[in-house]
Amino acid sequence: MQKLFYIDYPQEAYEGQAHRYRCAFCQEETTKINGRLEGHLPSCEYRVQQEKAEAVASKVGVAYAASSSSTA
Numbered sequence: 001m002q003k004l005f006y007i008d009y010p011q012e013a014y015e016g017q018a019h020r021y022r023c024a025f026c027q028e029e030t031t032k033i034n035g036r037l038e039g040h041l042p043s044c045e046y047r048v049q050q051e052k053a054e055a056v057a058s059k060v061g062v063a064y065a066a067s068s069s070s071t072a
Contacts, residue, residue, distance in 0.1 A: 002054060005035035009046040 010024035021030045026044035033039030040047040 003037075006033075006037045006040075006046075006050060007035055009033075009040070 011021040011030060012024045014020040014022065022028060023030070023033060023040055023044060023046060025046045026041040028040055028044070037047055037050055
């Protein structure tokens with residue numbers, strides 16, 4: 001199941017700016033990311049991990065749905 005917002009990625013502050021943050025992996029600013037996975041760069045380690053996890057979850061969900069319907 002896809003998340004509504006992706007806000008659990010590691011962040012780091014811009015030096016000398018108290019309220020400005022960016023992704024620790026791809027360096028995209030949090031205001032550009034705006035809680036969306038697509039806001040991270042395609043090569044971002046966090047984005048790649050999340051996309052892989054969603055792909056596995058969807059395969060498991062499909063397999064579970066198929067096994068549930070065949071046993072009913």
